[in-house]
Amino acid sequence: xxxxxxxxxxxxxxxxxxxxxxxxxxxxxxxxxxxxxxxxxxxxxxxxxxxxxxxxxxxxxxxxxxxxxxxxxxxxxxxxxxxxxxxxxxxxxxxxxxxxxxxxxxxxxxxxxxxxxxxxxxxxxxxxxxxxxxxxxxxxxxxxxxxxxxxxxxxxxxxxxxxxxxxxxxxxxxxxxxxxxxxxxxxxxxxxxxxxxxxxxxxxxxxxxxxxxxxxxxxxxxxxxxxxxxxxxxxxxxxxxxxxxxxxxxxxxxxxxxxxxxxxxxxxxxxxxxxxxxxxxxxxxxxxxxxxxxxxxxxxxxxxxxxxxxxxxxxxxxxxxxxxxxxxxxxxxxxxxxxxxxxxxxxx
Numbered sequence: 001x002x003x004x005x006x007x008x009x010x011x012x013x014x015x016x017x018x019x020x021x022x023x024x025x026x027x028x029x030x031x032x033x034x035x036x037x038x039x040x041x042x043x044x045x046x047x048x049x050x051x052x053x054x055x056x057x058x059x060x061x062x063x064x065x066x067x068x069x070x071x072x073x074x075x076x077x078x079x080x081x082x083x084x085x086x087x088x089x090x091x092x093x094x095x096x097x098x099x100x101x102x103x104x105x106x107x108x109x110x111x112x113x114x115x116x117x118x119x120x121x122x123x124x125x126x127x128x129x130x131x132x133x134x135x136x137x138x139x140x141x142x143x144x145x146x147x148x149x150x151x152x153x154x155x156x157x158x159x160x161x162x163x164x165x166x167x168x169x170x171x172x173x174x175x176x177x178x179x180x181x182x183x184x185x186x187x188x189x190x191x192x193x194x195x196x197x198x199x200x201x202x203x204x205x206x207x208x209x210x211x212x213x214x215x216x217x218x219x220x221x222x223x224x225x226x227x228x229x230x231x232x233x234x235x236x237x238x239x240x241x242x243x244x245x246x247x248x249x250x251x252x253x254x255x256x257x258x259x260x261x262x263x264x265x266x267x268x269x270x271x272x273x274x275x276x277x278x279x280x281x282x283x284x285x286x287x288x289x290x291x292x293x294x295x296x297x298x299x300x301x302x303x304x305x306x307x308x309x310x311x312x313x314x315x316x317x318x319x320x321x322x323x324x325x326x327x328x329x330x331x332x333x334x335x336x337x338x339x340x341x342x343x344x345x346x347x348x
Contacts, residue, residue, distance in 0.1 A: 023048065023052060023053075024046040026046070026062070026064055027045065027047075027067055028043050028066075028067065031043055031044075041144070041147045042144075042147070042148070044066050044067055044144060045141055046066065047065055047334075048137075049065045049251060049334075051064065051251060051335055052070075054253050063339075065333075065334050066144075068335075069342065077346075078346070080104060080345075083109045083110060086109055086111060087110050087111070087172075087173035087348060088110070088111045088113075088171060088174075089105045089110045089112045089175075089348050090115070090162075090167050090172040090174075090175045090176070091105070091115070091175075091178060092162045092167070092311060093115070093116065093123065093326075094114055094122065094123060094158070095122065095124055095326060095327075096123065096125055096141065096142075096145065096326070096338050097178045097325040097337030097341040098114065098116075098176065098178030098325060098326070098341060099145035099148075100325075100338045100342050100345065101176045101323075101340075101341035101342070102149050102152075102176075102341075103148045103345065104341065104345025105344075105345040106149065106152035106153050106154045108346070110348060112152075112153070112155065113172075114149060114154050114155065115157050115161075115162035115166065116156070116158045116159075116160065117159070117161040117162070118158065121142060121146050121149075121156060122138075122146075124181070124327075124334075125139070125142040125334075126138070126204075127199070127200050127204060128203075129142075130203040131224055131227060131231075132230075132231035133227070133231070163311070164311075164318070168318070172319055173321065173348075174319065174320060174321040174348040175321070176341075176344050176345075176348065177311055177315065177322065178324075178325040179311055179328045180326060181306060181307060183198035184302075184304075184305075184306045185198075185302050186302070188275055188276065189278070190278030193278055193300070196300045197209070197300070197301055197302070198301070198302050199222070199224070199225045199301055199302065199303045199305075202228070203225065203228050207299075209298075209301070210235075210299045211235060211236060211298055212235070212236045212238075212282075212297050212299070213229055213235050213236070213238070213297065213300075214239075214240065214295050214297040214300050215237065215238065215239045215300075215303050216275055216301065216302050216304060217239075217241065217302070218239045218241025218271065218303075219241070219243075219246070219247065219249045219303070220250045221303045221304075221305060222239055222246070222301075222304075223247050223250065223258050223262070225301050225303050226262060226265075227258065230261065230262075236266075237265065237267045238267065238268040238269075238297075239262075239268070239269050239270065240273050240274070240275050240283065240285050240295075241270065241271050242273065242274055245271060246271060247259060249332070249333065268295070270285050270287065272287070273285050273287050274286050276292060278297070278300055281294050281296065282294045282296040282297040283295045283297050283300060305327070306331065307327055307328050307329065308327070308328055309328055321347075321348060323344045323348070325337065325340040325341050325344050
């Protein structure tokens with residue numbers, strides 16, 4: 001690491017001679033400069049999600065989960081520029097999409113208030129950080145966003161479930177709804193049983209899991225729950241997924257190894273299948289041919305999040321501009337949320 005304008009950063013004899021980086025420099029091209037200036041908290045952390053690599057191998061423009069403007073550096077409409085007229089902006093939800101929107105809007109010069117119903121910012125990043133194999137890195141991303149928001153002057157209000165009244169009290173010129181998902185249970189018989197829990201409750205330690213666990217939903221959220229349980233050990237796990245394959249929304253660079261771990265952990269996969277009921281005997285699963293199987297279950301984990309849209313309709317029409325960001329628009333992945341957030345921050 002050597003920057004001519006920062007001679008004090010030159011490495012002394014016996015230290016590192018060369019530091020090669022690829023993905024971290026895609027996530028933050030200014031990384032060496034920020035280190036030289038002792039601004040580690042400003043570094044946009046690469047999450048090693050391999051979104052860039054996956055798109056590269058498919059001859060698609062490279063995109064980045066944590067730097068939405070990648071590839072648009074030369075386009076004026078993608079740049080954060082000071083605004084001609086300062087506005088009051090309210091952002092509801094401090095997940096990655098909401099924090100990206102809040103930080104971007106504030107960096108342009110707007111007066112931004114960020115509401116978060118939980119006691120900490122981070123949203124699903126905090127839930128994901130409880131997973132194994134380095135998933136605690138998601139806390140780095142949450143910490144980066146929080147630091148960026150605070151430095152930009154965003155007023156962060158945690159433990160506040162914003163409603164119409166709270167938003168109206170701010171008299172905003174624009175509202176960004178980034179309320180994410182609700183862990184709503186599917187309408188099937190027996191879903192209200194005491195042994196039915198959500199992925200969020202499971203991974204945050206709010207709900208115990210018995211020996212036999214059936215996970216309803218085999219997309220990325222369900223696979224994350226299975227990996228969490230496999231890492232902890234002592235569970236017999238089954239996944240029920242209505243599509244032909246599990247992990248259809250997971251990055252192709254990773255899904256194969258996740259499926260491999262599921263097989264090594266003897267996780268039973270019921271694909272092209274639907275859950276018909278939850279009974280004392282277990283989960284009643286209908287296969288692709290309609291035949292029903294009872295899968296024994298001490299704990300049933302709901303891994304089918306739905307968009308939390310309750311505020312969207314209530315706020316629409318009441319304020320000059322109402323935008324939706326991330327999962328509240330449609331349940332997707334983190335890079336979709338950060339892209340939505342960045343665009344919303346530029347639009348307000």
